[in-house]
Amino acid sequence: MLPVAPPGGASSFPLAAVPSMRSSVPPNDHVLLALPPTAASASVLRSLRSEGISVSPISDGIGVLDAVRSRDPAMLVLDVELPGPDQSAVLAAVQQEAPHVPLIAVTTRERRSGLLGLLRGDRDDFLVRPFAVDELAARIRLRLRLGQPVENTVLRQGELTVDTEFGEVSVDGQPVSLSPTEYSLLMALLGTPGDVVAPERLAREVWSEPASANLVQVYISYLRRKIGPERIRTVRGEGYVLEA
Numbered sequence: 001m002l003p004v005a006p007p008g009g010a011s012s013f014p015l016a017a018v019p020s021m022r023s024s025v026p027p028n029d030h031v032l033l034a035l036p037p038t039a040a041s042a043s044v045l046r047s048l049r050s051e052g053i054s055v056s057p058i059s060d061g062i063g064v065l066d067a068v069r070s071r072d073p074a075m076l077v078l079d080v081e082l083p084g085p086d087q088s089a090v091l092a093a094v095q096q097e098a099p100h101v102p103l104i105a106v107t108t109r110e111r112r113s114g115l116l117g118l119l120r121g122d123r124d125d126f127l128v129r130p131f132a133v134d135e136l137a138a139r140i141r142l143r144l145r146l147g148q149p150v151e152n153t154v155l156r157q158g159e160l161t162v163d164t165e166f167g168e169v170s171v172d173g174q175p176v177s178l179s180p181t182e183y184s185l186l187m188a189l190l191g192t193p194g195d196v197v198a199p200e201r202l203a204r205e206v207w208s209e210p211a212s213a214n215l216v217q218v219y220i221s222y223l224r225r226k227i228g229p230e231r232i233r234t235v236r237g238e239g240y241v242l243e244a
Helices: 039-050 061-071 087-097 112-116 133-146 180-190 199-206 213-227
Strands: 030-034 054-058 075-079 103-107 125-128 154-157 160-163 168-171 174-176 232-235 239-242
Touching: 030 039, 030 061, 039 054, 039 133, 054 061, 061 075, 061 087, 075 087, 075 133, 087 103, 103 133, 125 133, 133 180, 133 199, 160 180, 168 213, 180 199, 180 213, 180 239, 199 213, 199 239, 213 232
Parallel strands: 030 054, 030 075, 075 103, 103 125
Antiparallel strands: 154 160, 160 168, 168 174, 232 239
């Protein structure tokens, strides 16, 4: 059953709960999905739940801030065109009152440049409409990983260390400077240590625009040069593995 509407007049999409098919996101990582009440939004909700992501919908911009206060979600996905008050102001209020909650702002291509100055570096992200649901799911997973509590922000894989709070990477105790794309690629590989990650999945998680397998391979080579070629193994025909 969907949660009841939060204070402030917010309404939920009229959908029954869809059984979770995968467990890619832990059940306590709950996402508040603030999108307009359209058939496309309802389809996004169903698809995210089928991906194993725990989602509560809200379709009225007036209730977004109240919903964040009452539910304390692990993440907020906010469409800046949502009916109600100026959602840029709502976004700023959420950042001030719930700074621990990362968010993904959904916007139009025309409003994208004006929105970028409101986002908080690695904690926030944006997505241009129209978007693919699998891209939204990939970005939700990445934001949730980056938004772990401070005591869990240092990730280690052998002699490779990543402090996600400050975006700092070191190998054998020596700092390594990565570009934003290289860092996102490393984080995508770190999310599944020891498992083969297909280039198609890396393309979805790292690039906002469609990326080819060749582009993924190029950036894998850049990353290898910086963290050590032996740390990323290629499995022919399948993808890449981050080794300890």
